[in-house]
Amino acid sequence: EAQLVESGGGLVKPGGSLTLSCAASGFTFGSFSMNWVRQAPGKGLEWVSSISTGSGYKYYPDSVRGRFTVSRDNGRNSLYLHMNSLRADDTAVYYCVRDVDGNGGFDPWGQGTLVTVSS
Amino acid sequence: QSVLTQPPSASGAPGQRVTISCSGSRSNIGNLYVYWYQQLPGTAPKLLIYRNNQRPSGVPDRFSASKSGTSASLAISGLRSEDEAEYHCAAWDANLSGPVFGGGTKLTVL
Numbered sequence: 001e002a003q004l005v006e007s008g009g010g011l012v013k014p015g016g017s018l019t020l021s022c023a024a025s026g027f028t029f030g031s032f033s034m035n036w037v038r039q040a041p042g043k044g045l046e047w048v049s050s051i052s053t054g055s056g057y058k059y060y061p062d063s064v065r066g067r068f069t070v071s072r073d074n075g076r077n078s079l080y081l082h083m084n085s086l087r088a089d090d091t092a093v094y095y096c097v098r099d100v101d102g103n104g105g106f107d108p109w110g111q112g113t114l115v116t117v118s119s
Numbered sequence: 120q121s122v123l124t125q126p127p128s129a130s131g132a133p134g135q136r137v138t139i140s141c142s143g144s145r146s147n148i149g150n151l152y153v154y155w156y157q158q159l160p161g162t163a164p165k166l167l168i169y170r171n172n173q174r175p176s177g178v179p180d181r182f183s184a185s186k187s188g189t190s191a192s193l194a195i196s197g198l199r200s201e202d203e204a205e206y207h208c209a210a211w212d213a214n215l216s217g218p219v220f221g222g223g224t225k226l227t228v229l
Contacts, residue, residue: 035218044121044222045156045164045207047215059216095163103152104211104218107166107175 002027002108004096009113016086020113022079022096030054030074033099035106036081038092038115048094049081064090086117122147123208125221132229136196139224141208142189147219148210149189155182158205158223167206168193195226203228 008020020036036048049070050059058070069082079096093114097106124142131137141153155168166175168184171191184193191210195202208221 045220047217050217061215061217101169104209105154105166105169109163109165112163
């Protein structure tokens, strides 16, 4: 069974940095594009980044472009999100997700890791 | 402000049928597939419908979905208490090169 487990969340001051990790198991990690999706408290879902199987393509929405960097290590079955210049509106639960059909069908979702940006 | 538009809430009595709408544009819903996710209270979202109307294994056939033009809808028949959850629609956006989501619809089973 495919499984994703995020880690690395926590409390960080505005302007600070944080790196999230996601450990994948139960499937051939290197065969799937991977994404990060976040959910601010009481809000809807927001796509944060995507990375292709070989890391050749990386995409971000305007809200995080230039501040967040997605990377992966297929040998370690791991996905990462490096977050810089964090702002209060980056506060959210961050989910690691697998794109099962290359068109945005996300399954499974990890349990999420909470990032709180506050002074 | 979410790119896709969903009603914030919906409700129905046990056994009834309820529908949830999702409205977008030509660059997203009108361009490719629609997906629906179910988020039970306090848990991560789960894929409920993929590629407009396909159910992953394990999802009951009480859940169905359709798409027409730049809109989509999710229907739940034979409503049960365990269906009480937040439902999110999503679609790939050609302008964004990434997916966009609706704001979520909180379903209450009366």
